[in-house]
Amino acid sequence: MNVYLVGGAVRDSLLGLPVTEKDWVVVGATPKEMEANGFRPVGKDFPVFLHPKTQEEYALARTERKSGHGYGGFTFHAASTVSLEEDLIRRDLTINAMAQARGGEIIDPFNGRVDLKARLLRHVSPAFAEDPLRVLRVARFAARYHWLGFQVADDTLMLMKQLSDSGELGYLVAERVWKETSRALMERDPQVFFQVLHRCGALHALFPELAALDGVPQPEQHHPEVDTLLHQFLCLKQAAWLGLSLNARYALLCHDLGKGKTPKEEWPRHIAHEIRSARLSKKVSKRLKVPKEAATLATLVAEFHTHSHRALELKPATVWKLFKSLDILRRPERLTDFLGACEADARGRTSFENREYPQASYLQGAADAARQVDIQALQAQGHEGPALGEAIEQARIDAIATFKQQELNP
Template sequence: MKIYLVGGAVRDGLLGLPVTEKDWVVVGATPDEMEQQGFRPVGKDFPVFLHPETREEYALARTERKSGHGYGGFHFHTAADVSLEDDLLRRDLTINAMARDMGGQVVDPFNGRVDLKARLLRHVSPAFAEDPLRVLRVARFAARYHWLGFRVADDTLALMKQLADSGELGYLVPERVWKETHRALMEPAPQVFFQVLHACGALEKLFPELAALDGVPQPEAHHPEIDTLVHQWLCLQQAARMGLPLTARYALLCHDLGKALTPREEWPRHIAHEIRSARLAKQVSRRLRVDRDSADMALLVAEYHTHCHRALELKPATLWKLLKTLDVLRRPQRLECFVGACEADARGRTGFEERPYPQADYLRGAARALQQVDVGALQAQGHEGAALGKALEQARLNALKEYKAQWQAPSP
């Protein structure tokens, strides 16, 4: 029995990056031998075991053969005579197909270190094209390591195009597409994930609403980048720069989808695109089975991001309606996600990257003004039931009127 550290731990170790989790491959062992040494079996499709002390995963070396459609359509074979190289051969990228033995020696049968040095994401074998999930994984790795200069190798991109054209992407279950997507959205360069998908023809298959923005123009005065899809990349770049949470990043992904439905004769203007964007955001969230918080924020940002941009101009009644829709009194964290996404949208334009966005602080201050309205004082005045609700509504509106007046007052 021989044990090897494999995959991401080896890759990131060679790159000098922190290793957050370790995966191990065991060569020359049987399931019974693993259990006799105290390992606990957890694998369903193939033998994977938890170490009795570290709880890290140890998988028996295995091979795989295509037996159906999608990323789950594989037959796995494990046996004591399956070699380490056999196991590494089934992996997606050369930089993920390296191992390190217990003595620290790197085993690299497919030149992963060469590709690490060249900053290339290259497939291990033609079998890469058998698994549609690898299109998403490679795009995600491109987003993760873009800051180091990594790019997808041309021959690998060609195989990704082959997969996109084959119809295999249609066999990916929505939950897995969303899992890869939300992980990609939290990478250092989330826009690269979607750019790679676009380059290989997968974007129009998996995110047709987003792909439809390609070539749709916007007014140059407000959007020097003009192209709406380019604006989308810039927004995601800003979201990563600002460290926004998943809910805000996903909302940005959906916030301008409605511009693809603007009649060409109205270009480059996009009147009422907000409502159309909200409708498409709901469509995407339903199809991908996006989590509730992210889906809700996508709807809010799509429909109300221009309200946020014009926050300083809003009448107190409209401002109150916006904050009430955001449910800021009961869910204050929503406001931070909302204004963060809107700020990234405003800065996601060529030449606007460093422009101040006072609207965010203005809305935060407005929310604080609402929180200071004393319900107890109204009750002490004898208000109750429907009358209390009406009085509370008016008190909050008055608080926003006063707040707006103070904001607009000239400094002494």
Template structure:
């Protein structure tokens, strides 16, 4: 039995960046031997075990063969005869197909170390094209390592293009796709993820609504970058620079989908794009089964982001309606995330990245004024039921009017 550290742990050590997850591969062992040493089995499809003390994953060396469509369409074969090189060749990228023993001796049959030096994301073998999930994975790695100068090798991009054209991407489950998308959006440069998907033709298959934004003009006075797709990528980039959570990043990606539906004769204006975009945001949410908080914020930001930008001009009654829509009394955090998304939208414009956004504090102040209305005095005055609701609304409107006058 020989044990090797593999994949990301080896790659990141060689890159000199912190190692988070450690995976191990075991050559020359059987399931019975692993169980005898106290390892706990966890893999349903292939033999993966948890170490009895560290809890780290140990997998038996295995080969795989394509047997159906999609990410799950593979037959695995694990046995003591499978070599380390045979195990490594089924991995996605050369930089993930290196192994080292306990003395840090490197096994690198597919030249991953050279590709690390050349800053290339290159596939290990033609079998790369058998797994559609790898299109998303490579785009995610491109987003993660863009800051270090990594790009996708042209030959790998060509295989990704073939996968996008083959119809195999449609075989991916919503859960697997969302796992990759959500991880990619939380990288330092999530806009690169979208760019790579677009470059290989996968974006128009997976998110045609986002792909449709490229080439759609906006008024240059408000959007010096003009192109709506370019603007969307800039907004996403800003959300990462400001270390915002996944909910906000997802909303930033989808906020302008309605502009993709504007008839060309109306360009570059996009009247009511906030409302036309809602059905598209809903469709994307459902396609990937995004978590509820991501879905809700994306729809709210899509509908109300222009309200955010015009906050200082809104009538008190409109401002109150906005606050009610977000349920700022019970869910203050969601309104904070909305404000953040609006600010990223304002900053995601060429040359305006550092511009101040006074609307943010103004909206916070309005929410605080509305929240400051005490219910107890109204109860003491005898209000109850629907009448109480109306009385609270009146007092909140009064509070917002007073706030607006003094702001």
């Protein structure tokens, strides 16, 4: 029995990056031998075990054979006779197909270290094109390591395009697409994920609503970058710089989808794109089975982001209507996410990247003022039933008006 550290831990260690988790491959062992040594089996499709003390994953060396469509369309074979190299060759990228022996020796049969030095994301073998999930994984790695200068190798991009054109991406289950997308959204350069998908044709296959923004113009005085898809990429870049939550980043991804449905004769204006964007965000969220709060926020940002941009011009009653739509009394964190997405949208424009966004602090202050209305005092004045509700609402609007007056005339 020989045990090797594999995958991301080896890759990140060689890059000088923190290693957050470790995966191990065991060569020359059987499931019975693993259990006899205290390992607990957890794998469903192939033998994977948890270490009795560290709880790290130890997988028996295995091979795989294409047997159907999609990510799950593989037959796996794990046996004590499977070699380390046979296990490594089934992996996606050369930089993920390295192993480290207990003594520190690096086993690198596919020149992963060469590609690390060249900053290339390159496939291990032509079998790469058998698994459509690898299109998403490579795009995600491109987003993760973009800051280090990594690029997708040309021949690998060709295989990704081949997969996109084959229709195989249509067999990916929604949960897997969302898992990779949500992880990519939280990377250092989330926009690169979607840029790579666009280059290989996968954006049209997986996110057609987003791909439809390519080439759609916007008014140049508000959007010097003009192209709506480019604006989308700039927004995601801002989202990472601002350290926004996953929910806010996903909402930002959906906020302008309606511009892809604007009739060409109306370009570059996009009247009522907010309503169209809200409708399309619901469609995307349903298709990808996006978690409820992320989906809800996406719809709200799509519909109301221009309200945020015009916050200082809005009447107090309109601001309170916005707050009710966001349900800020029960979900205060939603306003934070909403404003974060709106700020990234405002700054996600060429030459606007460092512009201040006072609307965020104004709306946060107005929300705090509305929350501080003394309901017991209104009850003491004799208000009850529907009249109490009306009095509370008017008091909140008045509180917002007072706050606005103080902000504009300190």
